[in-house]
Amino acid sequence: MRSLVILLTCAIAALTSVALNATNKALPTTLQPVSAFATIKDPKARSVALFTEAGKVIQHPRCLNCHPATERPTQTDAMRPHEPLVVRGDGGIGAAGLRCITCHHNANFDPAGVPGNPKWALAPPEMAWQGKSLGDICRQIKDPARNGGRSMAELVHHMAEDELVGWGWHPGGKRTPAPGTQAEFGALIKAWADSGANCPA
Template sequence: MQTLTKLTLAALIWTAPASAETVKGLRTPGEFDSIADQTARSTALFEEMFVVIESPRCLNCHPVGDVPMQGDAMQPHQPPVVRGVGDFGATGMRCSTCHGAENVTFTTGEGSIPGHEPWQLAPIEMGWIGLTAAEVCAQLKDPARNGNRTLADLHEHNATDGLVGWGWEPGEGRTPAPGTQEIFGDLTQAWIDTGAACPAT
């Protein structure tokens, strides 16, 4: 009975190590330390990155066609817009026509107009909607399809780019991307450090 009491007490006071936790729906790199095989750990880290990548905050601006999506339901952009030259919208209907340097909350009703300088679609080579984790991973590692970025460049983009960071501060009426940009950057670096392996599917 005394042993059971001690075990029960230990179970009640046990807490996960500080390095291993989940923050706002995203696991930190420390959560994967127990995976001994480096390739398996790298793959698991990318799959956790994919939790962010497949968020509407990311996918809406990474369409595989010329029309951005919007909202948590990923509906076609209203008013109707197209990619245009340079991914900034068509002449006369540039992204900056409505999207300023910061989010603007509606004065009547609910919601907001997202904003960041610049506001634009990801290049069509970086379209993600409908792709698997394996397909997105291969794309991110391919300089011909990732904006000619090295893995170090990719980490910097994920960890510090302001437009990427908007996904966690999307304005009223939108669900933020899981976790934080800092954790997303940490996951990216941990994925790179373990060999930048891609999932099989």
């Protein structure tokens, strides 16, 4: 993946360029099944490994783009700042005059490559994932104060069933889908929860 680099000059690029949200390696396309982790004897280590595998989804541009660190989402596999400038606004639905639904309708519109979903919105600030380690994201996800007040069961259900989460595997356009399937992802999250919901460091 190419990074968004701002070049102020070719000659001294190293001095003046800034890479933003660089995704420099190829995006994963598959998930290992839960069974692949059965050989890990230590429950804590297995739990961490399961979450790390699920992290391929959580830290995929399809998910990170709408869990931004700032009020502005990113877009594309390169995670560029969203253009036009849009913000979380009132409850994650954008600012007055330019709501998410101004452009994003109930379904992807593939002739134009514009994605859509009935629940299209930005994650709230306490659910920001960009710029955080997988361990930090893990602890955040478990914390009801930072996960929308969800119990673990509700969290598992959200990951496995939510239709906006599910959009990540059917993004349309030139977007790389999240790896694996939502069912596989849901199974990993459930297995992680069942194994103690331990987080990476």
